[in-house]
Amino acid sequence: MAVIMSVFMFLTSEFHFWWIVGFSLVCYLFCFFIVQYRVERFIYRRIKKIYDDVSLLDSKTLSPTQVTTDMSTLTREVEKFAEDKKLEIETLKVREAYRKEFMGNVSHELKTPLFTVQGYILTLLDGAYKDKAVRKKYLTRASKGVERLIYIVKDLDMITKLETGDLHLKFETFDMVELIQQSFDLLEMKASKKNITLTFDMDYEEPIWVRADKERIQQVLTNLIVNSIKYGKSGGTTEISIENLIKNKVIVRVTDNGEGIEKENIPRLFERFYRVDKSGSRKEGGSGLGLSIVKHIIEAHGEKIYVESVFGVGSEFSFTMEKSQAAPQPSAAAQIT
Structure with a gap:
């Protein structure tokens, strides 16, 4: 009993009390960090395994020192991976x-x-x-x-x-009015069979110079005009206009008063072989690729094509072109001739 009392008095002395408290705190912190380190290592290995299993996640971004942050990063990346x-x-x-x-x-x-x-x-x-x-x-x-x-x-x-990109464009400067007139001349007989008039919206007395691949743009015009003739009404009109859009751009509009296109079909018009007529048979000939080719040629020029249509009223296809500031200069051979 005397021994116990002596120990109790020794421990309750102020110096030894604080020594015990300090020792206990050191032991607590030491154990805490040991456990924390082991837990972090355990979680890190599990997270890294997930990164390795999901091959699209880059485990190089994983840090072994900030498990809490890495868990958030992992969650975000897994969610993004799932969405992708x-x-x-x-x-x-x-x-x-x-x-x-x-x-x-x-x-x-x-x-x-x-x-x-x-x-x-x-x-x-x-x-x-x-x-x-x-x-x-x-x-x-x-x-x-x-x-x-x-x-x-x-x-x-x-x-x-x-x-x-294997089809290379040959850019040159040419008169758009003249090119349209040539297209009209080529398709005049085809239009006359359906009693359709090919015309400009006005008299263009001056040339409108543009820079593009002349042969491909004529193909665009031909496809659009042929399309308007196919689905045009007997006695109708296909009209082309050329308008200034911005300083260095013009917009060419091909307008008809034919059958028109239903609204739900417009977004898919430029798809290859897309049929507006769901019966599976074509009333008119053609490859079914004309409008798709038109879109690809215009986009290859870095330009845009648009379509507006009202079913039963008619349609308008329009595309932009780069304007040329001056007429093409004749070659030396042409000048000698």
């Missing part, structure tokens, strides 16, 4: 649907002339070739089917080259 994967999956689904639709359209566009040609040839082989009149008629129709196939393949080849 969701978006990627949705994009792949859209592309897959587009691919299936595109392949179906290509198959439809190719098999129609192929089966037509095959039918005429088989009929001739079965003995029809002996009749001179029948032979000539069937060979003529088969030839038209082959021409349609060639037309489709050429258009597909052009779109592929435009998309991959």
Whole structure:
């Protein structure tokens, strides 16, 4: 009993009391940091494993010294990863649907002339070739089917080259008014068959100089004019205007008073083989690639194309072009001539 009292008195002395408190605090802090270090190492290894398992997360950004911060970073990156994967999956689904639709359209566009040609040839082989009149008629129709196939393949080849950048544009300065008039002259007979008038919105007495690939822009004009003739009304009009847009730009408008396009179809007009007519049959010929080619050519020039249409009233396709400040200078050979 005396020994216990002595120890108690010794411990309760002020000096030894603070010594015990200090020793206890040191032991507590030492144990705390040891445990904290072990916990952090444990969590760090688990987090790094997650980074390594999810290959798109970069474990180089992971720091072993700030586990709490890294947990927040991990959460953000995993959430971003999940969102990106969701978006990627949705994009792949859209592309897959587009691919299936595109392949179906290509198959439809190719098999129609192929089966037509095959039918005429088989009929001739079965003995029809002996009749001179029948032979000539069937060979003529088969030839038209082959021409349609060639037309489709050429258009597909052009779109592929435009998309991959293999089709190089030859920029030059030319008169847009003259080019439009040439397009009118080329398509005058086609328009007259439907009693459609090709015209300017006004008399352009002065040239309007632009800088672009003349051959490709004529192709754009031809496709747009042909399109307006196909879906135009008998006795209707296809009108082209050229307007100043900004200092170095003009906008060319091709307007008709034809069938028009329903609003829900407008966003997809420039897709390859997209059909406004859902019946699956075309009232008019063509490869079904005309508007897609137009869009690619205009965008290859770094310009924009627009479409406005009211169903039953008519449509307007317009595209911008770079204006040239001066007429082209004649070459030295031309001056000598």
